Amino acid sequence: MLAGSGWMEERSMAELVLDSVTKVYNPKSRHPVTAVDRVDMPIGDGEIIGLLGSSGCGKTSTLRMIAGFESVSSGEIRVGERVINNLPPARRNVAMAFEGYALYPPLRIRDNIGFALLRDRHPAAEVARKVDEVTGLLEIGDILDRYPPTISAGQQQRSSLARALIRDADAFLLDEPMSQLEPQLRAILRARIKDWLITRKMTTVFVTHDQTEAIALADRIAVMEGGILQQFATPNDLKERPANLFVASFIGEPPMNIYTASVYRDGDRLGLIAEDQAGNEAFRVALPGEDAAPAPHRQLRDGQRVHLGVRPHRVRLGEGGLLGRVTSHHWLGDQTHIGIELGNALLIAVAHGIFEARAGSDIAIALPATSLHIFDHDSERALFHGMEPAERAA
Numbered sequence: 001m002l003a004g005s006g007w008m009e010e011r012s013m014a015e016l017v018l019d020s021v022t023k024v025y026n027p028k029s030r031h032p033v034t035a036v037d038r039v040d041m042p043i044g045d046g047e048i049i050g051l052l053g054s055s056g057c058g059k060t061s062t063l064r065m066i067a068g069f070e071s072v073s074s075g076e077i078r079v080g081e082r083v084i085n086n087l088p089p090a091r092r093n094v095a096m097a098f099e100g101y102a103l104y105p106p107l108r109i110r111d112n113i114g115f116a117l118l119r120d121r122h123p124a125a126e127v128a129r130k131v132d133e134v135t136g137l138l139e140i141g142d143i144l145d146r147y148p149p150t151i152s153a154g155q156q157q158r159s160s161l162a163r164a165l166i167r168d169a170d171a172f173l174l175d176e177p178m179s180q181l182e183p184q185l186r187a188i189l190r191a192r193i194k195d196w197l198i199t200r201k202m203t204t205v206f207v208t209h210d211q212t213e214a215i216a217l218a219d220r221i222a223v224m225e226g227g228i229l230q231q232f233a234t235p236n237d238l239k240e241r242p243a244n245l246f247v248a249s250f251i252g253e254p255p256m257n258i259y260t261a262s263v264y265r266d267g268d269r270l271g272l273i274a275e276d277q278a279g280n281e282a283f284r285v286a287l288p289g290e291d292a293a294p295a296p297h298r299q300l301r302d303g304q305r306v307h308l309g310v311r312p313h314r315v316r317l318g319e320g321g322l323l324g325r326v327t328s329h330h331w332l333g334d335q336t337h338i339g340i341e342l343g344n345a346l347l348i349a350v351a352h353g354i355f356e357a358r359a360g361s362d363i364a365i366a367l368p369a370t371s372l373h374i375f376d377h378d379s380e381r382a383l384f385h386g387m388e389p390a391e392r393a394a
Contacts (some may be wrong), residue, residue, distance in 0.1 A: 029054035282343030320366025
């Protein structure tokens with residue numbers, strides 16, 4: 001049984017709030033580095049949050065500031081009503097699974113996992129029961145009497161994760177918690193761990209660079225880049241209503257098709273001229289006419305420069321007024337990825353199941369207005385999603 005019968009009542013619950021949190025390294029030097037820049041992140045009781053971004057984006061610095069292993073340059077971190085900025089890690093009541101595992105080499109795995117409970121003088125029988133339960137969850141029950149140097153990196157990672165999950169803490173911080181696991185085991189444990197966190201209402205923040213892991217585990221995802229929080233939203237909102245061009249291009253597999261474009265007027269209709277990389281016209285997309293209700297995109301101006309985006313899964317194949325040339329065709333077991341040349345621009349489309357499209361053949365495609373994303377050319381801020389204003393859609 002993965003969910004312990006009496007454990008849930010012991011878990012404390014607390015809202016975790018990051019209020020304009022900033023981290024500057026070497027602030028008094030000639031070249032200070034702002035790793036995290038004024039991040040606001042209210043996290044509800046029992047909410048599971050993913051910090052997602054590329055290496056160096058600030059996600060691990062953010063996690064380490066919550067844990068107390070990095071100081072906060074400015075701003076405030078609160079757990080419930082407690083401000084924890086200046087508290088040492090041991091007084092924050094925060095459990096952390098480290099990317100580097102940080103296991104105690106002289107202790108057996110069972111003693112590493114139960115260390116915090118034993119230190120707090122929990123009864124030995126209770127500790128043993130909880131160790132058995134969490135190690136059963138993570139499938140490491142057979143290594144409990146071994147020592148850290150004698151087990152694999154994946155087993156060490158799961159041991160570090162078990163040591164965090166076993167605790168009664170106000171918040172749980174997981175740094176790349178499954179990066180060393182083989183794909184099949186990772187997929188199995190994601191579902192188990194999410195059930196474990198939800199059942200016990202454990203407020204959790206985890207760092208990952210894996211979109212699939214973030215989407216599978218998190219209630220909301222904080223997308224970071226250059227130390228700045230780009231968007232903090234549900235996985236669905238990140239895909240369907242990205243706040244800016246970075247989020248649009250970063251989230252999704254395959255990523256969103258994005259083109260530089262300009263607005264044109266043809267009588268009472270507006271449309272978009274998408275360009276190839278050389279700045280030449282690649283294709284045109286008509287927008288709904290004046291009789292469309294509502295038609296808020298009417299505020300677009302003739303000649304206005306924008307970025308046009310469409311998700312590969314939203315491209316309609318075998319229909320519509322655009323004609324492209326198939327350049328690639330990849331069958332991935334449950335879906336087909338098709339590369340299509342429009343003018344001199346490349347478009348990626350995804351079809352569910354098998355879709356016959358021979359390389360070199362012509363194919364009709366449609367880009368429905370309801371699937372288009374339009375971004376400001378200069379600020380790269382989202383203007384419209386499916387022809388609805390970005391702020392309304394959000």
